[in-house]
Amino acid sequence: MRQENVLVDNFGRTVNYVRISVTDRCDFRCVYCMDEEMQFVPRAKLLSLEEIGVIARAFTELGVGKIRITGGEPLIRRNIIKLFRDIGQLDGLDELVLTTNGSQLPKLAGELKDAGVKRINISLDSLDPDKFRRLTRVGELDKVLAGIDAALATGFEKIKINSVILKNRNDDEVTDLVEFASTRGMDISFIEEMPLGVIGEHDRAEAYYSSDEIRADLDAHYTLLPTTETTGGPSRYYHIAETSTRVGFISPHSHNFCDSCNRVRLTCEGRLLLCLGQEHSVDLRQVIRTHPGDMDRLKQALRASMNIKPKGHEFDLSAKPVIFRHMNMTGG
Ligand code: SAM
């Protein structure tokens, strides 16, 4: 591929992975992701599905081979399957993947597979209905379990569970969550809570439960074999001996992953975020609304954005939050 047709930043990192948040709205209100009262983006400011499709095409023409659709809860956006179908047909795209809370999967799993989605990440932090309700504020565990069953029955290539672990809230469940995933042939990743947005529900520093603590909990029950395998994301993986299940750790605090960063994020209002933990961004909505149909100009904006991709994040749980956008805006 010619040099002008790839995205390379000033630190020599090639960007080949884009996460797109298609909505900031959600049917859950997870305590680490959102505050109880949230202001959502007014509809006029949201990118349309067509605009998202155009930006996705520009990215694939610049060497991006992997696109993750996320949110908010992506599957509650109206007509979202059309976007999956459009993106699924883009030349040069190797992987169309999804992160979801699972609540809509009983309805949509089949259509997602038909649209070309091969891998799904489903978030699940607890197997106890009351605890699940407290962590999501409004979520029903049964619905998510039904969504996981529907995804398993549909036959995606890979399904991965994502669990955010908070001290004294669900840290007693890490083994049960691994058991749940492995008996169903799924992978699981544990995510350290990140300080994105102001939340009143708990103190993020007090709730911090590190990947190393989770590893130690699991070591008491399983043999974890380190692997150098990667799925192109920030997880460090281990195999559980004698199963096909991989356990991943996403550890922005304890094992910074910025050196190998290959990704950028698009918010639902069209802001291209160059780093999860920094505010450097480009307003792509303005580019495409000022120059509709001008693919060259859009691609030029994407190339230019590489000049402001920061070296890395500097999360500090004990300091006042410096990133005021919540994860539902960021596109986790
Ligand atoms: N609603 C979908 C879901 O929950 O899977 C997709 C969007 S959600 C923002 C994506 C992932 O980010 C979820 O796995 C969620 O647990 C995680 N997440 C949200 N807020 C977080 C935070 N402050 N720190 C770490 N992970 C977070």
Ligand code: SF4
């Ligand atoms: Fe919704 Fe996902 Fe955020 Fe939970 S983590 S509130 S499910 S967007």
